[in-house]
Amino acid sequence: xxxxxxxxxxxxxxxxxxxxxxxxxxxxxxxxxxxxxxxxxxxxxxxxxxxxxxxxxxxxxxxxxxxxxxxxxxxxxxxxxxxxxxxxxxxxxxxxxxxxxxxxxxxxxxxxxxxxxxxxxxxxxxxxxxxxxxxxxxxxxxxxxxxxxxxxxxxxxxxxxxxxxxxxxxxxxxxxxxxxxxxxxxxxxxxxxxxxxxxxxxxxxxxxxxxxxxxxxxxxxxxxxxxxxxxxxxxxxxxxxxxxxxxxxxxxxxxxxxxxxxxxxxxxxxxxxxxxxxxxxxxxxxxxxxxxxxxxxxxxxxxxxxxxxxxxxxxxxxxxxxxxxxxxx
Numbered sequence: 001x002x003x004x005x006x007x008x009x010x011x012x013x014x015x016x017x018x019x020x021x022x023x024x025x026x027x028x029x030x031x032x033x034x035x036x037x038x039x040x041x042x043x044x045x046x047x048x049x050x051x052x053x054x055x056x057x058x059x060x061x062x063x064x065x066x067x068x069x070x071x072x073x074x075x076x077x078x079x080x081x082x083x084x085x086x087x088x089x090x091x092x093x094x095x096x097x098x099x100x101x102x103x104x105x106x107x108x109x110x111x112x113x114x115x116x117x118x119x120x121x122x123x124x125x126x127x128x129x130x131x132x133x134x135x136x137x138x139x140x141x142x143x144x145x146x147x148x149x150x151x152x153x154x155x156x157x158x159x160x161x162x163x164x165x166x167x168x169x170x171x172x173x174x175x176x177x178x179x180x181x182x183x184x185x186x187x188x189x190x191x192x193x194x195x196x197x198x199x200x201x202x203x204x205x206x207x208x209x210x211x212x213x214x215x216x217x218x219x220x221x222x223x224x225x226x227x228x229x230x231x232x233x234x235x236x237x238x239x240x241x242x243x244x245x246x247x248x249x250x251x252x253x254x255x256x257x258x259x260x261x262x263x264x265x266x267x268x269x270x271x272x273x274x275x276x277x278x279x280x281x282x283x284x285x286x287x288x289x290x291x292x293x294x295x296x297x298x299x300x301x302x303x304x305x306x307x308x309x310x311x312x313x314x315x316x317x318x319x320x321x322x323x324x325x326x327x328x329x
Contacts, residue, residue, distance in 0.1 A: 005070035063307035092196040095167035101228035138166025170203030175210035223253040
């Protein structure tokens, strides 16, 4: 079915005629004067051009109005099917996420660099989920509310920087913000994926208290502890191996996941991090149908192209005649 998005544009149909009626002709004294007195413009004497030209202009004006009215082809209704999951990502931006103990494509990258690449790919592969993004450091902030626009969620993640939310780690606050956002949704849909590399040392809510609130609200929490177990650093007596993840509270993350019906993943490298996201990606969807949508395809390009072609047919011959007249003089 074809329809017009802005059919009221048709009220402009008599505009050229009204301008022709109301605007006075230019007085002889205001006519164009050529810089060289010996040059005269040749007159187009073609009777066919005089008879066809106005009609072509009328058709061009009609085509422009049709294009401005935005003709659209509307297809049959198509049912939407969503997975039913509302997935909130909570990503740690504390100062320790700058630690370059991860490998990605053979190159050493920071923990957040690995998260940005792998979690970004995870977001891009989702289908039918609502997703939101929480970034936390010393405080937790809802950056992207739940949306089906997954490209917006990924863009916000890619635009984040370590330290943006402070240099400490408020894990409990991040869970509390999530619970507040997900509590109004169906219980089967509420999922939080929380990624951190440290221990809770900031915020006003303890992680285990927040986990109990999440359990009461039916929010499943999947926790990911990121960070290598060995890293070679330079010291006074040469390089030595250290554990850069000594501060990671794996027991606390495991308790949070088990208490809420989720699962804890330990990501010591980028491959393990990717495996964690693949496991989370295997969650069974809960199909549900959204309101039907009717696809719309814009058709304004066709009448606009016709209008441009008609105007060129009218204008180009006149320009060529003028140029020929000047050349003959």
